[in-house]
Amino acid sequence: MNMKRIMTLLTACCLPVLLVAHPAREERLLKEWKFYRGDPANAAAPAFDDSAWQQVVIPHDWAITGPFNPDEDLQVVTVTQNMERTPSSKTGRTGGLPYTGAGWYRTRFDVRPHARVTLLFDGAMSEARIHVNGQEAYFWPYGYNAFHVDITHLLHPDGKNNLVAVRLENKPRSSRWYPGAGLYRDVCLIVTGDTRVPVWGTRITTPLVSDSVARVCIESDIEGSLSRVITEIRDDSGHLLAIDTVAVTPDTLSPLPVCREFTIANPLLWSPETPRLHSARTRLYRGDRLVDEQVTRFGIRDLQIDSSGFSLNGKKRKFRGVCNHHDLGPLGTAVHRTAIRHRLLLLKEMGCDAIRTAHNMPSQVLVELCDELGFMMIIEAFDEWDVAKCENGYHRFFNEWAERDLVNMIRHFRNHPSVVLWSIGNEVPTQGHPDGRKVARHLQDICHREDPTRLVTCGIDQVDRALANGFAAAIDIPGLNYRTHRYLAVHERHPSGVVLGTETASTVSSRGVYKFPVEQRANARYADHHSSSYDVEYCVWSNLPDVDFALADDYPWTLGQFVWTGFDYLGEPTPYDTDAWPSHSSLFGIIDLASLPKDRYWLYRARWNNTSPTLHLLPHWTWPGREGMITPVFAYTSYPEVELFVNGISQGRRRPAGDRLDDRYRARWMEVMYEPGELRVVAYDSTGTPREERVIRTAGTPRRVELVADRTNLSTDGEDLLYITARVVDAAGNPCPLDTRLATFRVTGGGRFRATANGDPTCLDPFHEPRAHFFSGQLTGIVQSSGKRRATRVEVSADGLESGRLILPRPTK
Numbered sequence: 001m002n003m004k005r006i007m008t009l010l011t012a013c014c015l016p017v018l019l020v021a022h023p024a025r026e027e028r029l030l031k032e033w034k035f036y037r038g039d040p041a042n043a044a045a046p047a048f049d050d051s052a053w054q055q056v057v058i059p060h061d062w063a064i065t066g067p068f069n070p071d072e073d074l075q076v077v078t079v080t081q082n083m084e085r086t087p088s089s090k091t092g093r094t095g096g097l098p099y100t101g102a103g104w105y106r107t108r109f110d111v112r113p114h115a116r117v118t119l120l121f122d123g124a125m126s127e128a129r130i131h132v133n134g135q136e137a138y139f140w141p142y143g144y145n146a147f148h149v150d151i152t153h154l155l156h157p158d159g160k161n162n163l164v165a166v167r168l169e170n171k172p173r174s175s176r177w178y179p180g181a182g183l184y185r186d187v188c189l190i191v192t193g194d195t196r197v198p199v200w201g202t203r204i205t206t207p208l209v210s211d212s213v214a215r216v217c218i219e220s221d222i223e224g225s226l227s228r229v230i231t232e233i234r235d236d237s238g239h240l241l242a243i244d245t246v247a248v249t250p251d252t253l254s255p256l257p258v259c260r261e262f263t264i265a266n267p268l269l270w271s272p273e274t275p276r277l278h279s280a281r282t283r284l285y286r287g288d289r290l291v292d293e294q295v296t297r298f299g300i301r302d303l304q305i306d307s308s309g310f311s312l313n314g315k316k317r318k319f320r321g322v323c324n325h326h327d328l329g330p331l332g333t334a335v336h337r338t339a340i341r342h343r344l345l346l347l348k349e350m351g352c353d354a355i356r357t358a359h360n361m362p363s364q365v366l367v368e369l370c371d372e373l374g375f376m377m378i379i380e381a382f383d384e385w386d387v388a389k390c391e392n393g394y395h396r397f398f399n400e401w402a403e404r405d406l407v408n409m410i411r412h413f414r415n416h417p418s419v420v421l422w423s424i425g426n427e428v429p430t431q432g433h434p435d436g437r438k439v440a441r442h443l444q445d446i447c448h449r450e451d452p453t454r455l456v457t458c459g460i461d462q463v464d465r466a467l468a469n470g471f472a473a474a475i476d477i478p479g480l481n482y483r484t485h486r487y488l489a490v491h492e493r494h495p496s497g498v499v500l501g502t503e504t505a506s507t508v509s510s511r512g513v514y515k516f517p518v519e520q521r522a523n524a525r526y527a528d529h530h531s532s533s534y535d536v537e538y539c540v541w542s543n544l545p546d547v548d549f550a551l552a553d554d555y556p557w558t559l560g561q562f563v564w565t566g567f568d569y570l571g572e573p574t575p576y577d578t579d580a581w582p583s584h585s586s587l588f589g590i591i592d593l594a595s596l597p598k599d600r601y602w603l604y605r606a607r608w609n610n611t612s613p614t615l616h617l618l619p620h621w622t623w624p625g626r627e628g629m630i631t632p633v634f635a636y637t638s639y640p641e642v643e644l645f646v647n648g649i650s651q652g653r654r655r656p657a658g659d660r661l662d663d664r665y666r667a668r669w670m671e672v673m674y675e676p677g678e679l680r681v682v683a684y685d686s687t688g689t690p691r692e693e694r695v696i697r698t699a700g701t702p703r704r705v706e707l708v709a710d711r712t713n714l715s716t717d718g719e720d721l722l723y724i725t726a727r728v729v730d731a732a733g734n735p736c737p738l739d740t741r742l743a744t745f746r747v748t749g750g751g752r753f754r755a756t757a758n759g760d761p762t763c764l765d766p767f768h769e770p771r772a773h774f775f776s777g778q779l780t781g782i783v784q785s786s787g788k789r790r791a792t793r794v795e796v797s798a799d800g801l802e803s804g805r806l807i808l809p810r811p812t813k
Contacts, residue, residue, distance in 0.1 A: 023069070023285075026191040030164070031057050031106055033183065039102035044131035044165040050106050056427070062098040062182040064332025068764045070581040072096050072484060073172050081389075081427045081461055082574070084633065090577050092584035095178030095570035096762045097123075101705030103170040104453050105183050111159040115194045119197055120148040122364050123334070124168055131165040141397045143170075143179060144326075146412050148199045149192075150675055172391040176323055176383065177586075178570035179335025190217040192474065195224025195284055200411035204280060205453055209302035209313065214267035215245045216242075216300065216669045218280055229258050230283045235268055236276055247449055249720040269313050270299030270417040272353040275374035277417070289342065292377035299371065299417025303475060307454060307497035310418075310559045312376075318552050319376065319560030320608045321354030322347060322590065323503055326362065327567040330569075330755035330767035330782065335363045339782075341711060343361040344373050346591055351608025352600055356502065356562040359383035359459075361409045362744050370418035373508045377416075378457065378502070378562065380423035381409055385439055387429040389773045403446055405408065410450040419454070423502070426459040437470040459502040461541075467493055472637040475494035477559070482506065484551060491557050499552070501561035506542030508534045508575065508587040512737050512776025513760050516620040520544065528746040529576045529583045529762045533599045534634065539574060542684050545600070549607055562582040568593040573761055576706045585761040592759030593722060594780035601605035602636040606656075615639045615692050622699040623674050631674035635667040638689060639683035647677040651685075652805045700730035702739050705796045714751055716811050722751065724805060726779040726796045739777045745770040747783050750811065751792035754784040774798070775780045 010053060016767045034053035042048050056304045058771065065301050075090045111117055119137075126143025129136060135154065138149040142431065155162050201221035208215035218231060242262040268276035277299050284292040304311045328339045340363075346640040347355075354376040357366070362379060370377050385402070388395040406424070413419050425445040430436040444456045455476040463486040466472040478494045479502030480487060487499050491499065508531040515524070515532035524537045531537045538544055568589030576583035585593050590600050604615030616636040623631060635642045644651040645665075654667035662668070667681075676698040683692045710723040728739040747770075755767045758775035765772040772779050783794060792808040 023266070024193070024290050025196070026189075028189050029058075030109060030189055030636075033058055033060070033105045033107040035060065035062065035182070035405060036104045036107055037062055037101070038104075039167070039169075043104045043106070043167070044136070048106075054105070056105075058105075058187055059185050059334040059336070060181045060182050061180045061332035062103050062178065062183045063097045064330075065768045066097055066583070066766050067672070068096045068251055068584060068766075069098070072098055073100055075173050075390075078086060080398055080419065080429070083541070085122070087580040091579060091581040092573045093177070093571055093577060094175050096581070096584040097178060097570065099179060100170050100172045101168065101173075103182055105166045105168075106163065106245075108161055108163050109189060110161065111155065111189070111191050113157065113159045115152070116150070116160065116194055116196060116410055117152050117155060118148050118150050118190040118192075119164065120146065120188040120190055122146045122335070123179050123361070124166065124183055124185070124477045125170060125179055126174075127169045127171075127547065128145075129167040131163075131167070133166050141401060142405050143593060145408050145748040146185075151374050165572070167484045173390055174428040175390040175434060175571075176390060177572050178327055180327060182334075182615040184333045184336045186365075191292050193224070194288060195222070195226050197221065197282060197284065198223055202282065202294065202296045202415065204296060204298040204415045206300050206302070208725065209267070209269065211269070211370055212266060214266060214300045216262040216266045216280075217259065217260070218702050219280070219284055219467055220294075222258055222284060224291070225288050226284050228285050229260075230285070231260050232281050233264070234281070236278065241278070247448075262646045264279065264300065267300045270301040270371075271790070271806050272374035272376060275299070275372060275417075275813045277336050277371060294413055297368075297371065298415045299638045301417050303454075305496075305498065306555065307436055309498065309556055317560075318558065319354045319500070320352055320374070321561065321562040322352055322377075322566030323356040323358040323564050324357060325564045326360065329567070329570075329595065330757035330780075331768075332695060335365050335367070336719075336721065337365050337786050338719070339613050340366055340369055341373070342597065342721070342723055343567060344744070345590075345599065346374060346595065349374075349609070349682065350590070350597075352566065353603070353608075354378070354420075354560070355566075356380060356423070356501070356563065357592065358565070364412070364795055367413055367416050367418060371416050372604050376420045378421045378423050379409065379419055379428060379785050380459075381406055381443075382425045382428070385425060385428045385430045385587055387433065397673055402443065406443060406446045406812075407450055410447060414451050421477065422454055422456050423479065423782040424458050425455055426503075427461045428458070429462060431458075431471045432462045432465040432469075434469060436466075437474040440471055440474045446539075457500055457502060463490065463675065474674045477808065479503075482548050485635050487551060487555070487558065491555070498557050499558055500559040501563045504543075504548040504575075505545050506564045506588055507535055507541045507544055507600065508539065509598050509600060510587060510761065511536055511596055512778075516631070519586075520676055523575045525575050529573075529580060531575070531587050534632070535600045535603060545603055546661050549665050550661060557765045563590065565589050565750070567591045567595070568759070568761065576761075584761045594757040594759040594760070594778075596725065596759050596778055597603045599636070603665065604768065606636045613679065613692065613693050615642070615683045617679060617694045617696055620735070621674075621679045621696045622737055623676075625789045626674045627676070628715040629674055630670075631671045632673055633669045633679060634645055635681050637667060637683055640686050641673070641684040641688070642674070642685070643682045644669050645678075645680040645682070646672060647675065697732075697734045699734045699736040699738075700732065702727060702728045702736040702801060703731045704802035705743065705798055706733070707794065707796060707806040709803040709806060709808070712808065714783065714792050714808055714812065716786050716787055716789050718785050718786060720785040721754065721793070722783040722808070724781045724783060724806065725778060726774075726781060728798070728801065735777055737777045738776050741800070742771060742773050743779060745781045746795045746797070747792070749792045750786055750788050750808065752786045752796070754782040
C-alpha cells in the first residue's frame with residue numbers, strides 16, 4: 001500500500017501525522033481521443049470498431065481545417081438588430097467552415113475500484129450526449145457551458161477499460177458567427193471517495209475589504225460522512241495567512257454546508273494593476289484519514305457601482321474593455337492556454353483592463369488567465385432567449401434549460417476575482433416584447449440567488465422600447481450596445497443613474513489598407529472587400545471610437561466601454577456579409593485574425609495605456625501612382641503635441657484636443673501631398689521639448705523575409721506555442737506594405753508547424769497548411785513545441801526573396 005504522510009501546521013502546534021491509503025482526489029484531463037466526422041450506428045457500444053477513426057488531442061475543433069466553402073451554412077435571413085428590413089443571403093456568416101453535422105469522440109480510462117467518478121466538460125459544441133460503457137449518461141444542449149456528470153454507477157466494478165463516447169451535433173442556422181465544433185474545451189476526470197467537496201461546491205466571498213483588513217468567508221458543500229474540516233489560506237507566494245478547523249459530528253451525512261470566516265491583516269488586493277491571488281485549501285477527514293482535498297483560488301477585492309460611478313478597492317475607474325468571440329483565429333475554437341495568454345498580453349499592452357465574453361460562457365482557461373494577468377470580466381450567458389435570432393438557436397432550449405445554464409455558469413466562475421458582472425443576454429429580441437421585463441427579472445433573480453455579491457447587466461439595443469416597457473429598469477446596470485445618442489436618456493430614466501457601454505464602436509478596418517478620399521462613412525463597401533485603416537468607417541448602427549472616448553471623458557455617470565471587438569473573428573464579415581464571398585471573417589477587430597495590431601490599436605493605446613507613451617504614424621508611405629495626390633497623415637499619440645515632416649519639410653504642429661471631435665483624439669494633416677521619401681513625426685511634451693519620433697520611409701524593391709518571434713524560448717511540453725511575424729522588407733530593412741506573394745514555412749527540431757494566418761478577411765488559404773500569402777506585407781506563423789529538447793529552427797521562404805531564418809536555442813530544462 002502506498003502510504004503518504006500529511007502534516008497540517010496550526011498557529012502554534014502540529015496535528016498528529018495522518019495516513020492516506022490512496023490519493024484523496026485525482027483530477028486528470030482526458031487528452032487522447034478517437035474522432036469520427038459523421039453519425040455511425042452503435043458508435044456508443046463498447047464493441048464498436050473505432051480502429052479507423054482519427055486520433056486527436058482534446059481540445060479539438062473538427063471544422064477549422066476547412067475547406068472554406070460559400071455554401072457552408074448559407075443563411076438567408078433578416079438581421080433586425082443590424083437594422084435590416086428584408087432577408088438577404090449571408091455568405092460567410094459563420095465563417096464558411098464545415099461546423100454543422102454530427103461527430104463522435106471515444107476514449108477509454110482506468111480508475112481505482114470503488115471510487116466516486118465525475119466527468120467535467122468545460123464545453124462541448126454542441127447538443128452533447130455522453131455515453132459510458134454503452135449507456136447514455138447525460139445530455140447537455142448548450143455548447144458554450146460547462147457541465148458535469150457523476151458516472152460512478154456506470155463504471156466497470158474493477159475500474160478498468162471504461163469507455164466514454166460523446167456524440168455532438170451542430171444544426172445549420174444555429175449561430176450568427178463561427179461557433180466551432182467538437183470537444184473544443186478540456187474534459188476532466190475527477191476521482192474521489194464518497195466523502196468529498198462536489199464540483200463547484202465551494203463559495204468564497206470577501207464582505208469586508210480595506211487596505212488594512214479583509215474578511216474572507218468560505219462555505220463548502222460536503223457530501224458523505226466526516227469528522228472535521230481543515231481550511232488554510234495562503235497568498236500567491238505560498239505564505240500561510242490563516243487556518244481553521246471545524247469539528248463535525250461523527251458520521252454526519254450529506255449534504256452538509258460548512259462555513260468558515262477568516263480575518264486577513266494588510267491584505268494583498270486584486271486589481272488589474274496588481275492581480276494578487278490567494279488560495280484556500282480545504283481538507284476533509286474521517287478520523288485521522290484524509291478523504292478529500294480541494295484547492296480554490298480567489299482574490300480579495302471590493303467592487304462598488306452606484307450613481308456616482310464604478311470603483312474598485314475604493315478607487316474610481318472606468319472600464320477600458322473589449323468584447324471577444326471565443327475563436328483563436330487560425331487555431332479555431334480549440335482552447336489553448338498559450339494562445340489565449342498571447343492575445344491577452346497584446347490587449348494588456350494596449351491598456352485594456354476588461355473583457356466581455358460575447359456572447360456566451362467562456363472557457364475556464366480564459367477566466368484563470370484574466371485572474372492572473374489582471375482583466376476584469378463581464379461573463380455573458382446568452383445571445384437569445386425565448387425569441388429566435390437563428391432558426392436553430394438557443395431559443396429551442398431556453399424555457400427548459402436557461403436556469404440550469406445560469407446556475408452552472410455562476411457556480412463555475414463565482415470565486416474568480418476577475419469576474420465583476422454577470423450579463424444575462426445580448427440584444428435579445430425579447431427586450432421589445434411586453435413581457436420581456438418579466439423574463440429579464442426572472443433571469444436576474446437567478447443570478448442574485450446564486451451570487452448576491454455581483455450585479456447584472458444586459459446588452460440593450462432597442463433602447464426606446466426597453467425604456468418604455470420596463471425592460472431596462474428591470475436590469476441592475478443598463479448596458480447599451482451603441483446608441484450613443486440615447487446615453488443621456490437612459491441616465492435620466494434608469495434607477496441606477498449610470499450607463500455601461502456593453503458594446504461600442506464597431507469601427508471596421510483592414511490592416512494596412514487605406515482608402516481615398518479619406519472621409520467618415522457608414523457601411524462603406526469597396527470592390528476588394530476591405531475597409532480603410534484610417535479608422536473612419538463604421539456600421540449604420542454604430543460609430544467611431546472618438547465618440548465613446550468623449551462619453552467616458554465628459555460624463556462621470558458612464559462606467560466605461562467594451563469595444564466591438566478586441567480581435568477579428570471568424571464569421572460576420574460586415575459590411576461584406578451579403579452576397580460577398582470570399583469575405584468570411586470580421587473587420588471589427590482592433591487586432592486582426594493573425595494577432596497583428598491594426599492602426600486602431602494605437603488609437604486606443606494612446607487613451608488607455610497610462611504606463612508608457614504612445615506615438616504612432618499612418619498610413620504607410622509607399623504609394624506608386626499617387627505622386628502629387630492628397631494623402632492624409634494621422635498620428636495617434638498620448639503626447640500633447642506632435643509635428644509632421646515630409647522629406648524634412650514641416651507640415652505643421654497639431655494638438656489632439658479641442659471642441660471638434662475629429663481632432664480631439666487624433667492629430668490629422670488632411671492636405672499632405674504624396675511624394676516618395678520619408679514621413680517623420682516628432683512628439684513634444686508639455687514644455688515643448690521633443691521626446692520621441694517615428695519615421696516611415698517609402699519602400700524599395702522587396703529583398704528578404706524578416707522574422708520576429710514573440711518570445712525567445714519554447715518549452716518541451718509538446719503544447720507551448722510561439723507566434724512568429726514574417727514580413728517583407730527591402731535592402732534597408734523598410735517594410736514593403738504592398739507585397740502579397742506566397743510564403744512557405746519549414747520548422748524543425750524542438751518545434752513543429754501548427755498554423756498560419758495573414759489577417760486578410762477574404763483570404764482562403766487553409767490555416768493548417770505551412771504556406772500562406774502575405775497581406776499588407778506581413779503574416780503570422782504559429783509554431784508548437786514538438787516535445788523534443790532540441791533547438792527550434794524556423795525558415796520562411798518566398799519566390800524572389802531571401803529566406804528568413806530564426807533559431808531558438810535548445811531549452812535548458
